Amino acid sequence: GAGVSQTPSNKVTEKGKYVELRCDPISGHTALYWYRQSLGQGPEFLIYFQGTGAADDSGLPNDRFFAVRPEGSVSTLKIQRTERGDSAVYLCASSLDAGGPGEQFFGPGTRLTVL
């Protein structure tokens, strides 16, 4: 499809495990954003990429969280030593460019549950 895709749609893991969440942006979009959304809240910024580099990772809550985008397209959000408080919906969005018009298009999200 032409939209942003995210896999898996749901992930259940145990406390202390490692997880990877994948985002496939719209083709040609150079900017890619990761957000985390808890129930009843708006999306909370984690990190964004402009091309292959992480332009701003100020939203990552701690060093257990890491994201990569090695070829400037697909991105993976990695969470080490998961904690119950990491349970949330992780959303990915892409846009043509981070600056300028920058309309964002979102994927369906990955619901992460840490038991």
Next chain:
Amino acid sequence: KQEVTQIPAALSVPEGENLVLNCSFTDSAIYNLQWFRQDPGKGLTSLLLIQSSQREQTSGRLNASLDKSSGRSTLYIAASQPGDSATYLCAVKGGSYIPTFGRGTSLIVHP
């Protein structure tokens, strides 16, 4: 730090009413403001994007306005329908290119 507030938090109206959803922000130095719709358990769907130089945007029954000087945007929904039931979110993008979201307005339109 940019703060975005959406009022009301929840709204329940009969079908056919015209609605106004409000979004206010604290830092007027913005690039753009985007309105989204989110259905339960789904991602966000873009509704309207207003650039900082624009005053309003329209799409079908939706109209969004922007007043940067007062730090406010409104989303107007004409002739509401049950299918409009969803959570509406606004996001403000500032100079850092990082969007800040409000908590949303949960809308129920009953037949």
